Amino acid sequence: MAVKKKVESLSEVTVRFAGDSGDGMQLTGSQFSDTTALVGNDLSTLPDYPAEIRAPAGTIYGVSGFQLHFGSSDVHTPGDRPDVLVAMNPAAIKKNLSELKNGGIIIANTDSFDAKNLKLAKYETNPLEDGTLDGYSVFQVPVTTLTAKALENSALSQKEINRCKNFFALGMMYWLYDRPLDQTLVWISKKFQSKPEFIEANETALKAGYNFGEMTEAFTTRYRIEPARLPKGTYKSISGNEATALGMLTASVKSKLPAFLGSYPITPASEILQYFSNYKNFGVKTFQAEDEIAGITSAIGAAYAGYLGFTTTSGPGLALKTEAMGLAVMTELPLVVINVQRGGPSTGLPTKTEQADLLQAIYGRNGEAPIPVIAAATPSDCFNMAIEASRIAVKYMTPVILLTDGYLANGSEPWKIPHNDEIPAIEAKFVTETEGFQPYSRDENLARPWVKPGTPGLEHRIGGLEKANIKGTVSYDPDNHDLMIKLRAEKVRKVVNDIPKLEVDGDSTGKLLVAGWGGTYGAIKEAIIKVRRKGYNVSQVHFRYLNPFPGNTGEVVSSFKKVLVPEINLGQLATVLRSQFLIPVEQLNVVRGLPLRTADIADKIIELLGGENE
Amino acid sequence: MSNNGDVKLTAKDFSSDQDVRWCPGCGDYSILAQVQRSFPDMVGIKKENIVWISGIGCSSRFPYYMNTYGFHGIHGRAPAIATGVKVARPELSVWVATGDGDLLSIGGNHFIHACRKNVDLKVLLFNNKIYGLTKGQYSPTSEQGKVTKTTPFGSVDYPFNPVSLALGSESTFVARTIDSNPKHMQVVLKRAAEHKGLAFIEIFQNCVIYNDGAFDAISDKATRDDNVLILEHGQPMIFGKNHDKGIRLEGYSPVVVDISNGKYSANDLLVHNEFETSPVLSMMLAHMTDSPGFPTPMGVFRQILKPTYDEGIEVQINNVKAKKGEGNLEKVLFGGNTWEVQ
Ligand code: SF4
Numbered sequence: 006m007a008v009k010k011k012v013e014s015l016s017e018v019t020v021r022f023a024g025d026s027g028d029g030m031q032l033t034g035s036q037f038s039d040t041t042a043l044v045g046n047d048l049s050t051l052p053d054y055p056a057e058i059r060a061p062a063g064t065i066y067g068v069s070g071f072q073l074h075f076g077s078s079d080v081h082t083p084g085d086r087p088d089v090l091v092a093m094n095p096a097a098i099k100k101n102l103s104e105l106k107n108g109g110i111i112i113a114n115t116d117s118f119d120a121k122n123l124k125l126a127k128y129e130t131n132p133l134e135d136g137t138l139d140g141y142s143v144f145q146v147p148v149t150t151l152t153a154k155a156l157e158n159s160a161l162s163q164k165e166i167n168r169c170k171n172f173f174a175l176g177m178m179y180w181l182y183d184r185p186l187d188q189t190l191v192w193i194s195k196k197f198q199s200k201p202e203f204i205e206a207n208e209t210a211l212k213a214g215y216n217f218g219e220m221t222e223a224f225t226t227r228y229r230i231e232p233a234r235l236p237k238g239t240y241k242s243i244s245g246n247e248a249t250a251l252g253m254l255t256a257s258v259k260s261k262l263p264a265f266l267g268s269y270p271i272t273p274a275s276e277i278l279q280y281f282s283n284y285k286n287f288g289v290k291t292f293q294a295e296d297e298i299a300g301i302t303s304a305i306g307a308a309y310a311g312y313l314g315f316t317t318t319s320g321p322g323l324a325l326k327t328e329a330m331g332l333a334v335m336t337e338l339p340l341v342v343i344n345v346q347r348g349g350p351s352t353g354l355p356t357k358t359e360q361a362d363l364l365q366a367i368y369g370r371n372g373e374a375p376i377p378v379i380a381a382a383t384p385s386d387c388f389n390m391a392i393e394a395s396r397i398a399v400k401y402m403t404p405v406i407l408l409t410d411g412y413l414a415n416g417s418e419p420w421k422i423p424h425n426d427e428i429p430a431i432e433a434k435f436v437t438e439t440e441g442f443q444p445y446s447r448d449e450n451l452a453r454p455w456v457k458p459g460t461p462g463l464e465h466r467i468g469g470l471e472k473a474n475i476k477g478t479v480s481y482d483p484d485n486h487d488l489m490i491k492l493r494a495e496k497v498r499k500v501v502n503d504i505p506k507l508e509v510d511g512d513s514t515g516k517l518l519v520a521g522w523g524g525t526y527g528a529i530k531e532a533i534i535k536v537r538r539k540g541y542n543v544s545q546v547h548f549r550y551l552n553p554f555p556g557n558t559g560e561v562v563s564s565f566k567k568v569l570v571p572e573i574n575l576g577q578l579a580t581v582l583r584s585q586f587l588i589p590v591e592q593l594n595v596v597r598g599l600p601l602r603t604a605d606i607a608d609k610i611i612e613l614l615g616g617e618n619e
Numbered sequence: 620m621s622n623n624g625d626v627k628l629t630a631k632d633f634s635s636d637q638d639v640r641w642c643p644g645c646g647d648y649s650i651l652a653q654v655q656r657s658f659p660d661m662v663g664i665k666k667e668n669i670v671w672i673s674g675i676g677c678s679s680r681f682p683y684y685m686n687t688y689g690f691h692g693i694h695g696r697a698p699a700i701a702t703g704v705k706v707a708r709p710e711l712s713v714w715v716a717t718g719d720g721d722l723l724s725i726g727g728n729h730f731i732h733a734c735r736k737n738v739d740l741k742v743l744l745f746n747n748k749i750y751g752l753t754k755g756q757y758s759p760t761s762e763q764g765k766v767t768k769t770t771p772f773g774s775v776d777y778p779f780n781p782v783s784l785a786l787g788s789e790s791t792f793v794a795r796t797i798d799s800n801p802k803h804m805q806v807v808l809k810r811a812a813e814h815k816g817l818a819f820i821e822i823f824q825n826c827v828i829y830n831d832g833a834f835d836a837i838s839d840k841a842t843r844d845d846n847v848l849i850l851e852h853g854q855p856m857i858f859g860k861n862h863d864k865g866i867r868l869e870g871y872s873p874v875v876v877d878i879s880n881g882k883y884s885a886n887d888l889l890v891h892n893e894f895e896t897s898p899v900l901s902m903m904l905a906h907m908t909d910s911p912g913f914p915t916p917m918g919v920f921r922q923i924l925k926p927t928y929d930e931g932i933e934v935q936i937n938n939v940k941a942k943k944g945e946g947n948l949e950k951v952l953f954g955g956n957t958w959e960v961q
Contacts, residue, residue: 043958188956232960241957251952258948265707267699285939287946290706290932295732299699302692302729306672306703309690310711314703332693422957425949458688458704458711461667466635466683468691469675478637479683 010219011226017076018182018230019084022174023101024093024114025062026055026069029171033091034071035417036175040188041075042242042419045232048075049384049527051083051600052415056272056355063117063125068100077231081527081534083416085602091174093117093148095126098138110142112177114170116149144223148173148214155213159206169210176214183229186211238421245384245413246273248420249317249343250280252391254287256341257313259392260399260431265307266315267292267300269322272355273411274345277317297325301342305329308338309467311435311457313395317343319411320362321352327370330404334374334493336467337445337453339398339405342376343391346410346523348598357598358411360523361574366406367552367581373490375497377401378552380408382526385420387413390549392428397500399433402452408551410524410573412600439463444477451496453477501553507561511537511544517613518565522548522578525601529571532606540618543610548578559586567591567613571606628666630655635686646798646824647677650745651684653804661812664712671714672701674721677752677826678745681716695726698733701740702928709929712812715742719760720750723779727759734788734817736928741811741818744781747826748833755829762909767829781821782920783905786898791816793901794919797823799838803849803917810919816927837915850904850918855888858914865889866907866914873903875912893919 020037022030031052038050051072060067074084089110092098094117105111118131132138133145152170159166172193179186190208197203218224243251257264268278270293282291290307294300301316308314318326323344333340346362348354366378377397381390387409394407436442436454439462445453456463465477473480474488509518510533521529526547533545546561548554562568562582570579571593579590593609595601633655641647658669669687673679675694682689688711692700697715705713722730722744733740749767750756757767757774760781764773785793792814796804804822811818823834837846844860856866863879865888876883892900901921907913926934940946 039956043956045958045960235960237960239953239957239959241953241955254951255948258946263707265703267703284946284951285936286943287948288936288940290936292702292706294699295728298696299702299729299732302696302699303703303706306690306700306705307707308703309700310704310707312707328693329696336690421960422952425952457708458670459668459708461665464667464687464689466637466685466689466691468673468682468689469693470691 010224012229013226014229014231016078016230017074017080018089018228019072019074019087020089020091020178021070021072021087021101022091023068023070023097024171025096026057026060026067027062028069028093029168030069030071030093033171033175034073036189036192037178037184038073038417039192039242040179040184041073042240043188044184045235046075046077046230047080047233047235047419048073048242049080049083050074050417051412053599054356063094063096063122065096065100065126068096070097070101075230077233079233080418081531082600082603085604091178093171093174095122095128095132098132099126099128102137105141108140108142110144111138112144112146112174114148114174115145116147146177146217146223151213151217152210155209156206159209160202161206165203166206169206172207172210173214173217176211176216177218180215180218181224181227183227186215235419236421240419240421242417243385243388243420244415244417245381245387245409246276246345246415247280248385248387249391249409250277250284252388253277253281253315253341253395254284254289255388255428256392256395256431257287257289259428260313260395260433262311262313262399262433263288263290264315265290265292265304265312266317267294267303267307268317269294269297269300271297271319271322273347273414274317274319274322274343276414277343277345297322298329301326301329301340302332304340305333305336305338308333308340309336309458311455313341313399314339315341315343317345319345319347319355320349320365323362323365324369330376331370331372331374332469333404334370334376335469335472337402337493339402339455341391341394341398341405341407343394343407343409345414346408348411354598356411358524358600359573359596359598360410360525361577361596362408363522363551363574363577364580366408373494375494376552377403377405377497377500378408379405379550380523380548381413382523382547382549384413384416384418386549388420392431396431397503399431400452400503401450401496401500402455403497408523413524435460436463443475445472446475447492450499451492498553501556504550504553504555506557507546507548507555509544509546509561512542513544513561514564515542515544516566517543517569517610518562518567519543519545519569519571519606519610520548520562520578520582521545521571522551525571525573528601528603529606531603532610535603535607536610541611541614543614551578551581554585562586562588569593569609569613571601571609573601628659630659632666633658633686635684637683639684640680641677642828644827645677646747646826647681647745649798649801650743650804650822650824651681653801653808654685657805657808661809664812668710669712669714670704671716672697672704673716674718674726675752676718676721676750678716678718678824679721695721695724696729697721698726698729698740698742702733702736702738705738705740705929706932709739709933713740715740717742717744718751719744719746719748719758719781723759723781723784731784731788734785734790734819737789737791737816737925739816739927739929742820744819744821745824746781746821747824747830748778749826749830751826751829780905780908782908783902785819786901786905786921790819791925792818792919792922794819795821795823795917797834797838797917798825799834800917807919810922814922816924846914848907848914848916850891850893850916850920852891852893852919855885855890857885857888873907873913875914893922895921896923
């Protein structure tokens, strides 16, 4: 008989699934997230996986993790430290224990705690038995054995049965946090459409895990997290990369410009190319180029031919595209360059997040080559900013760099889906009139005319050599060069008239302003909420437009005694703010390849306020 | 027929208002002239649909001198820029002007992949076997031992054979011509224009400043007939001032034979077949180029037809549209697992 279980209500929980790269932890985590979104919790996720595709089983560096923070009120980050660790092997404990909250829950697959795996995890004795885990609530579940037992009548091989164990673990977690199985059941039947024996086995494992939760005496408590009070509307869970691709598509539809994406696979940006390739029925053209340089130069060619040109990449790829970005500046063609920042320099930490490409984006080209730079603040904001980048590119005839990062790219959150008719159109116009045509004449925004090759009578030449003002012929004239350098800079500066002002969250003047940019929005926001609860008065701004800055930036940052800039780099925004506004800036820089920890930001805020709360 | 409906265009219509700035006597002038002369006869190509794209180098100034659409790109990247243009707008006639440094050194990767994909581009390689614009360093087509400013003791590396590289990269049209033979160049240009797919033409081009005379043996009236094999489809491979020499196949190797002494006749010779699907014949001809004792082949080495990359992309889009229906943004936005919040 099932034991009577206690039900406890929680407002939020952070769970981390961890196991071997081959244990299916990313899948388990994303299934748990999708179901959690469907039951109406707000959430934020952080997949954290090794760069190796299948690192040797059982090793510490081969541990793949998926963290998910969900709750019944606004959730802004994937959580600093998990409350619950699902550990499929000893290495998962070794790697994650130090991050687990004191007194947190560990659910361990005891079957994998054999001599070999303990040794691979560098444990001399079994942590489940030697007191290592004292102070935590440990649930020892022989997941592998129980899965095998549930599938004893299955036609699958032992190895295949073994691989169903993540669904058992998922089922168990569904029971523990009171989530329905439906969404995952539908997913399984779709995923394994052509292999009915796998559908049956995975479904059985999932249900067995759930029933185990119900029946076992080990679990005495079940947790309930009420749905979050989100604004009314239709939602879906979306990752940054998916939102970016969708934003690019939307920009194409809204501008009535066919889209071209030239891109070379690179972690963590490849998914954008993958998602985008599915939109062929919109007339989207994708070109998996021979290298990063061909990715951007083909996109420049397409833009020249009248397409909305995109190229997507990550840090090292952005470096390779540098020269071509200069060409786009010189030829004044609209182009959207999307950089999913990752740990650098060089190959760095390909699967980890970082914000260290800001200076590269703003300044990193030969010559005076100004480019508007914008950044997404949350996974779903990638959608808005991909549209924004396209709008600015087309309106000002300029390349635009959109910065996202590994955390935004892979992390997901619930997104209130906008309707097509709520999204403003992007105006794109091509010149066809031959009368008075000059390739480098300018409109009120200083944009030059966009002409499609194939237009009779407007044959003209453009290129990377300096162009004569208005006429657009090659010019070596010193004064002309000076003028063109200034015109190109002025054009980019003019974008300021076209972007929203900074909004201060909190008082518009005071002791401390925390200014962030890009993917750290959630962590900073949560830290602010935390310290305000303790009575501290602090204001927040978040930059999504970095070049040019919003028009009121100088005024805002000068209205506070101190400005704190937390960044996952050594102070790049801080440097730019100081140089542009001549203000002192405090920094918080933690470059671990992971999102900033809310607690670190909160501590820094309190330190800067000298412990003074009101 | 003409480029622009009723009015027959002339070479002049294709020349822009920019002063041509190549060194006097440079082989590039001949290439520009032959292009401008042959374009009016290119049936079915409207002037406004012609786009010239280039990289960096003396050759790459070419687009500025053509009164068509033109894009002077960055070093080595012309084939990639051109691919973007052609994929976006397959109705355009896209031409690439490039040099041996631009295409085969810094741009080698883009070149082989444009060939492999059979993007419908016309690639004109101005091969002068030297870096001109940077003032005389050896190039990837310079012969071994070349003494230049960067190789005062002679270059150590082996050169590329551009025709062999293009064939090896599966270019569907591969030809060679020379600046000193205007008629031949015009014929080859027209053939390339008519070809659907990537057409590669190696044009031997004399750089009077830094590598003058590089092609003397095959351009001087006195010697050229003995050193050049003009390839003609369906014709036996005969060359020589007195049409007295021919190419025969012995085993796997070509040999030069005398057909004047009665031992061999034209019937014993290899017959050129441009449309041979196997690459063996064209590859063999390509490698004759640098083999001592053999003539340098000129003309079309090989032409095969297969669907182009740009048309493949269009076909795929139409297929997906037919299958999934024309894209509907609202549907995509609201696709997947959604839920309502009341
Ligand atoms: S340097 Fe040589 S290739 Fe360049 S323009 Fe002068 S002659 Fe021609």
